Amino acid sequence: MPTFATAPAFAVAGVVAVVLTALSGRYGYHRDELYFLAAGQNLDWGYVDQPPLTPLLARISTFLFGDTPMGLRVVSTLASAITVVVVALIAREFGGSRAGQMAAAVCAAVSGFVLGVGHLVSTATYDLLAWMLIVLFAVKLLRTGEGRWWLALGLTAGIALQNKYLVVLPVGALLAAVLIVGPRPVLRSWWLPAGVAVAGFVALPNVLWQFQHGWPQLTVAGGISSDDGIENRITFVPLQLLQLSPFLLPVWVAGFRQLWRTPWARSVALAYPLLCVVVLAVGGKSYYALPLLLPIVAAGATPAADWLDGHRRAGVGALVLTAVTSAVFALPMLPASAVGFVLPINKEQGEQLGWPSLASAVADQWNRIPAEERSSAAIFSINYGEAGALRRYGPALGLPPAYSGHMSFADWGQPADIQTGPVLLVEIERTLTLERYFRNCSEVGTIDSIVANDEDGAALVRCDAPADEWSTLWPKLRRYY
Structure with a gap:
């Protein structure tokens, strides 16, 4: 040798x-x-x-x-x-x-x-x-x-x-x-x-x-x-x-x-x-x-x-x-603004950008919910990236814990049944598959990312309330991919 x-x-x-x-x-x-x-x-x-x-x-x-x-x-x-x-x-x-x-x-x-x-x-x-x-x-x-x-x-x-x-x-x-x-x-x-x-x-x-x-x-x-x-x-x-x-x-x-x-x-x-x-x-x-x-x-x-x-x-x-x-x-x-050049080969570059801005956009919409309704309101995100960003950056912005049914986030907590107030949804794109579980949903904003990553253009949707108790909805909101 x-x-x-x-x-x-x-x-x-x-x-x-x-x-x-x-x-x-x-x-x-x-x-x-x-x-x-x-x-x-x-x-x-x-x-x-x-x-x-x-x-x-x-x-x-x-x-x-x-x-x-x-x-x-x-x-x-x-x-x-x-x-x-x-x-x-x-x-x-x-x-x-x-x-x-x-x-x-x-x-x-x-x-x-x-x-x-x-x-x-x-x-x-x-x-x-x-x-x-x-x-x-x-x-x-x-x-x-x-x-x-x-x-x-x-x-x-x-x-x-x-x-x-x-x-x-x-x-x-x-x-x-x-x-x-x-x-x-x-x-x-x-x-x-x-x-x-x-x-x-x-x-x-x-x-x-x-x-x-x-x-x-x-x-x-x-x-x-x-x-x-x-x-x-x-x-x-x-x-x-x-x-x-x-x-x-x-x-x-x-x-x-x-x-x-x-x-x-x-x-x-x-x-x-x-x-x-x-x-x-x-x-x-x-x-x-x-x-x-x-x-x-x-x-x-x-x-x-x-x-x-x-x-x-x-x-x-x-x-x-x-x-x-x-x-x-x-x-x-x-530079972050030029990352789009490499995304066709390595899309993971773009997935490192925009998360603090996403949390700030969600916080802006959350603060527009009347103060007396926020104790019964909830934030629900469509995927684990959004939920993770809101868990990481949300507390400093005054946000409550965000929930998601994606992957293991579904096992880490769900809103209580007494949370019957407004629901702020963070979606990649609006879909009836998700919104059918909530009442009177309307788009209130979008996420503008610096690059064309998965979150760029994501919709912020406010719904009046969950369509049923959270404990009943939760198994239906679970996603494995």
Whole structure:
């Protein structure tokens, strides 16, 4: 085994951490982050749409570093920096030279996907780190045949299952690839069931929570597939290229060839296309398969480093171009008014803007409700982003807690039946599906966001009263997607 390039790998990871920290407070909270903040205040072993790990880490990060976008994102930044180091370790397992390991770390550091998920707190942030650790342990298992690596795989997979169930995809793809191209002896070890047992034990609390609540995560997943499946399939290949970075395509190709020529590593190369087939079949999002490209890039890093020896000017230019384009599309580099330029590639940029303005607009309409009616009035938002923003910014504006039937917000409280007064609705667009549950609704305002995000043009609707008691309406107002 080559010596690990400790100093270069950690230096690259350090640069990533510095860049992410410097930009972490530039825009504002993402809609998902507002949801995680609320979930972190309602800790449980599970939620309708996710396991508990990301909300727990969000609460820890804000407790330690402050209730600000920058404070929230510290743990996410550290996870992304560690991911860069793990990619370098994977390159070493493939026989990568010191220069190759550094090249692998740099390729990970300048990829749009790593920067994008590192900037925000999301389940994908910690999922990426877990996937890289799983691949690292899987490669060690395949290279050495030492069955005890199944325990490390099982422990990592179990922790990852407490973050997101998608981890079953890379594990399943790797197992299928080993069955097809080998080395199959690693599957005949008693350490395999031991690793499965460890994974099951660690994931058990959330599995029990899902069982006790009727497996709501399956309902959520089905809704995502039915709503976005066609679009996800059409954009799958282009986004694989764009989100990683098209400039890394030569490294990716070189890595695939390198792995395919190495019998014990061939299954790592095959796992990626197998995973792509599964994601396309179920209509999943493009980033569901994207992490397995990073180990392939790691395998191609040493050939890329060798090529750079004779083409340094071209190589440095390509890396700079990759870093700049990835940063522009993945990080808050542009003025807020210019973010529309990057939304076709990365719509998450726009979801970090406009939330304080939304809360102010709602507060303006709330204050127009006669003071004597406000004690019996309620605010209801159509989605968790709006509800999270109103929970975060509303108290400073004198707003009461906002309610929503979306995802786990439906479990975190509902208006009391004695609240029979006016209802202020926050809708993406007016819809009779929602307004039929209220009386005499009329539009009183709109949300004007600085960019064309989901909330731009959202309607503020005031209704005279709920059509029935809130306890009767609440099951009908629940939405899983």
